[in-house]
Amino acid sequence: MSAAAQAQPAATLSTRVRRGSTLRCALQAEWTKLRTVSGPAWLLIGAAALTVAVSTAAVGATRCPQGMTCPVDTTKLSLTGVQFGQAVVAILAVLAISNEYSTGMIRVTLAAMPRRYAVLAAKAILVTALVLVAGAVGVFGSVLAGHLILPGHGFTAARGFHPVWLSFGPALRAASGSVLYLALISLLSLGVAVVIRDSAVAIGTVLALLYLFPILLAFIGNEHWQHRLERWTPTVAGLTIQDTSGLRGLAITPWAGLGVLALWAVGALLAGGLTFRLRDA
Amino acid sequence: MTPRTTTRSRPPAGPGLTSRGTGFGGLLRAEWTKFRSVRGWVIGMILSALLMFFIGVFAAANANIGCQINGGPPKSGKACLPYIPHGPGGEIVSDSFFFVHQPLTGNGSITARVTALTGEHADLTGGPVQVGSGYMVPGLASWAKAGIIIKQGTHQGSAYAAVMVTGSNGIRMQYNYTGDRAGMPGNVSAAHPRWLRLTRSGDAITGYDSADGSHWTRVSTVQLTGLPATVQVGMFATSPDYTLTQNSFGGSSNNGGPAQATGVLDHVSLTGAAPGGTWTGTAIGGGGPVGQTRAQAQGQPGFGDTHGTFTVTGSGDIAPVTPGPGSGYPTVTVEQSLAGAFLGLIAIVVVAAMFFTAEYRRGLIRVTLAATPRRGAVLAAKAVVIGAVAFVTGLIASVISIALGVPKEEKQGLVLLTVPALTEVRVIVGTAAVLAVAAVFAVALGAVLRRSAAAITVAVVTVVLPFLLAGLNIVSPGVGAWLLRLTPTAGLAIQQSIPRYSQVTTVLSPVRGYYPLSPYAGFAVLCLWAAAALGLAFVLLRRRDA
Numbered sequence: 001m002s003a004a005a006q007a008q009p010a011a012t013l014s015t016r017v018r019r020g021s022t023l024r025c026a027l028q029a030e031w032t033k034l035r036t037v038s039g040p041a042w043l044l045i046g047a048a049a050l051t052v053a054v055s056t057a058a059v060g061a062t063r064c065p066q067g068m069t070c071p072v073d074t075t076k077l078s079l080t081g082v083q084f085g086q087a088v089v090a091i092l093a094v095l096a097i098s099n100e101y102s103t104g105m106i107r108v109t110l111a112a113m114p115r116r117y118a119v120l121a122a123k124a125i126l127v128t129a130l131v132l133v134a135g136a137v138g139v140f141g142s143v144l145a146g147h148l149i150l151p152g153h154g155f156t157a158a159r160g161f162h163p164v165w166l167s168f169g170p171a172l173r174a175a176s177g178s179v180l181y182l183a184l185i186s187l188l189s190l191g192v193a194v195v196i197r198d199s200a201v202a203i204g205t206v207l208a209l210l211y212l213f214p215i216l217l218a219f220i221g222n223e224h225w226q227h228r229l230e231r232w233t234p235t236v237a238g239l240t241i242q243d244t245s246g247l248r249g250l251a252i253t254p255w256a257g258l259g260v261l262a263l264w265a266v267g268a269l270l271a272g273g274l275t276f277r278l279r280d281a
Numbered sequence: 282m283t284p285r286t287t288t289r290s291r292p293p294a295g296p297g298l299t300s301r302g303t304g305f306g307g308l309l310r311a312e313w314t315k316f317r318s319v320r321g322w323v324i325g326m327i328l329s330a331l332l333m334f335f336i337g338v339f340a341a342a343n344a345n346i347g348c349q350i351n352g353g354p355p356k357s358g359k360a361c362l363p364y365i366p367h368g369p370g371g372e373i374v375s376d377s378f379f380f381v382h383q384p385l386t387g388n389g390s391i392t393a394r395v396t397a398l399t400g401e402h403a404d405l406t407g408g409p410v411q412v413g414s415g416y417m418v419p420g421l422a423s424w425a426k427a428g429i430i431i432k433q434g435t436h437q438g439s440a441y442a443a444v445m446v447t448g449s450n451g452i453r454m455q456y457n458y459t460g461d462r463a464g465m466p467g468n469v470s471a472a473h474p475r476w477l478r479l480t481r482s483g484d485a486i487t488g489y490d491s492a493d494g495s496h497w498t499r500v501s502t503v504q505l506t507g508l509p510a511t512v513q514v515g516m517f518a519t520s521p522d523y524t525l526t527q528n529s530f531g532g533s534s535n536n537g538g539p540a541q542a543t544g545v546l547d548h549v550s551l552t553g554a555a556p557g558g559t560w561t562g563t564a565i566g567g568g569g570p571v572g573q574t575r576a577q578a579q580g581q582p583g584f585g586d587t588h589g590t591f592t593v594t595g596s597g598d599i600a601p602v603t604p605g606p607g608s609g610y611p612t613v614t615v616e617q618s619l620a621g622a623f624l625g626l627i628a629i630v631v632v633a634a635m636f637f638t639a640e641y642r643r644g645l646i647r648v649t650l651a652a653t654p655r656r657g658a659v660l661a662a663k664a665v666v667i668g669a670v671a672f673v674t675g676l677i678a679s680v681i682s683i684a685l686g687v688p689k690e691e692k693q694g695l696v697l698l699t700v701p702a703l704t705e706v707r708v709i710v711g712t713a714a715v716l717a718v719a720a721v722f723a724v725a726l727g728a729v730l731r732r733s734a735a736a737i738t739v740a741v742v743t744v745v746l747p748f749l750l751a752g753l754n755i756v757s758p759g760v761g762a763w764l765l766r767l768t769p770t771a772g773l774a775i776q777q778s779i780p781r782y783s784q785v786t787t788v789l790s791p792v793r794g795y796y797p798l799s800p801y802a803g804f805a806v807l808c809l810w811a812a813a814a815l816g817l818a819f820v821l822l823r824r825r826d827a
Binding site (some may be wrong): 094102212 | 297336339449617619623624627628630631634635638642733734736737738741742745746748749752753759760792
């Protein structure tokens with residue numbers, strides 16, 4: 001159904017090209033594509049819901065009994081769900097482009113909008129905006145769950161635990177950083193998907209990129225390589241933005257870690273943009 | 282083209298096929314042709330094998346062992362390893378304890394009463410641990426032990442059988458490092474002493490326990506094959522490192538420190554050929570006291586004998602060496618060279634799911650089903666082809682990874698926890714089988730979901746994610762253990778080469794090679810998942826329009 005339904009807005013767009021800027025038209029076209037199929041909406045809701053659900057479960061399963069010292073970073077614990085929400089976000093970003101290739105829609109898109117950078121930019125902007133919204137909802141829900149549940153499980157201010165709330169500076173940084181993290185993951189996934197085109201291979205690659213390095217890190221005994229992986233891999237370095245305690249022991253500072261992820265995203269987008277521009281559709 | 286459920290009659294069971302002389306074999310050939318003629322899939326399989334191999338060897342090739350012994354020149358790798366004893370079963374063992382012994386020739390027995398078991402360990406709460414300079418605090422490791430023992434000789438790794446009181450596991454009879462039988466429960470104290478007895482009759486050693494010295498209960502009888510006529514018999518005490526494991530988000534932290542145990546024994550009596558000999562104290566494997574201890578303060582290192590009351594202090598363990606911290610060696614297991622199986626798994630799952638979904642995407646499914654109306658047979662042929670391809674790929678990658686990875690690890694000074702050849706075969710073939718069954722699972726998911734994105738996501742999330750959750754302690758250990766029992770990830774249990782010994786305190790994490798299910802039970806769980814997915818695919822494939 002998608003090809004028939006979506007050829008319509010593309011046709012009306014071409015008449016409007018003269019009036020607006022190319023990017024604005026591309027944005028409008030991409031927005032129409034995204035909102036007229038049900039997939040992206042469900043994926044966004046799923047990303048937010050999964051983030052909150054996993055965070056709540058993680059918070060609910062952690063207790064600090066009296067008389068024990070608990071080396072728990074309560075803020076990071078409350079944001080556990082981001083590690084799962086990121087998978088959904090990545091799939092959303094991959095499908096935003098690879099669905100066009102699998103249905104042949106991409107040829108219609110590029111016929112209507114020959115400026116390929118504009119098409120890719122419009123997709124990137126829209127996906128980022130939507131993920132920022134869904135991510136904010138999911139992250140806020142997670143923080144709320146930690147704020148409400150953790151004090152009842154022994155993580156009280158009296159025992160030296162910072163409140164999990166946005167008034168606590170590092171928690172605010174972790175929460176807002178997590179939203180940005182999700183957006184960067186979506187950009188990275190989009191870039192990879194443009195290069196790979198096939199949805200199945202792209203999803204496999206992106207999921208491997210997200211989850212392989214943490215697993216690898218657990219198996220490697222060499223401290224030099226551990227340090228390198230902690231500094232330079234997208235998810236491990238990027239998630240340091242969630243750390244609020246033991247910052248001195250980190251291989252990379254939180255914002256620099258997010259910067260590493262940003263570099264990966266930029267790299268993937270550049271590679272994607274270049275191949276998108278140079279290849280036949 | 283929305284899927285419709287139609288009540289179509291069953292397609293005629295291919296008389297046309299048999300007349301053309303193409304049974305299931307022809308179908309297999311057709312599917313094999315489809316597989317090998319898509320270059321991307323063949324590349325995907327090769328990639329999967331290469332990834333497995335590189336990750337495995339990379340993970341293996343990264344030990345960083347260096348040492349400096351007694352102010353000598355810095356060394357690295359193998360030169361750093363101490364003498365490593367092997368038990369009678371061939372496995373690597375810890376054999377360090379304080380032994381108060383005398384020879385016993387022929388059959389005989391030893392009886393003793395234990396009135397106390399106390400322990401000290403390095404202070405874990407603060408400051409650097411300094412062994413031998415007084416940083417010891419009272420505390421008994423749960424597997425601290427003291428009791429009586431009959432041992433082949435005083436060399437490390439020799440055969441033995443012992444009955445003992447433990448820190449918090451009651452009376453135990455242990456033999457030849459891996460054997461462990463429970464006796465009377467409860468802890469020992471002056472008010473509740475424990476009587477222990479060992480008798481030798483040929484190769485058979487029988488252990489007894491008693492609360493009062495007159496009513497004896499047999500704990501177990503064990504056979505120590507090839508025990509010489511003269512053995513060493515006596516009392517012992519030892520304690521493994523005291524470990525404090527804290528599981529927290531993102532990992533578990535282990536604090537461990539040297540510990541020692543002191544047992545107080547009296548009413549010691551020997552029967553047999555040479556009773557009345559003198560007792561000799563020997564620190565087997567350097568298993569004497571570790572810190573400034575009560576015994577040292579009294580000027581009686583290792584053991585004291587005050588009018589028939591023996592105080593024995595020792596450290597170390599008499600047990601198999603297990604992966605993870607606390608063993609004292611930088612250990613490595615066979616399956617650690619197969620760590621890349623994860624990445625291989627992702628690649629294979631992607632190819633397998635596409636093997637079916639590609640038919641829908643290109644409309645090829647209509648040609649396929651027109652040629653072979655028996656839909657179940659089509660599904661079976663696809664499962665067989667992709668399963669076989671994944672198995673062969675996995676087998677080649679596993680064999681090469683182990684053949685190259687293991688010698689590299691040993692060269693770097695890691696202690697390979699050797700396992701019997703059959704276990705090694707099970708680990709290697711099992712890894713290939715896990716890849717094959719996961720591929721079948723993915724191809725069935727592809728048939729059920731028909732869209733590659735959905736099928737791949739479900740397959741990767743169910744097969745790989747639970748390992749991440751449980752292995753990296755993202756969820757609590759209890760939840761993690763259930764994930765490893767119930768999800769398809771359970772199949773990776775077939776890689777576990779070192780069994781879980783209840784008499785050794787270990788960190789039970791899949792990253793350390795421990796799974797909650799036994800190897801074959803875990804593999805059966807994965808097979809059940811694949812069978813369920815195949816069944817669902819079979820029903821849906823027949824009921825839905827293509």
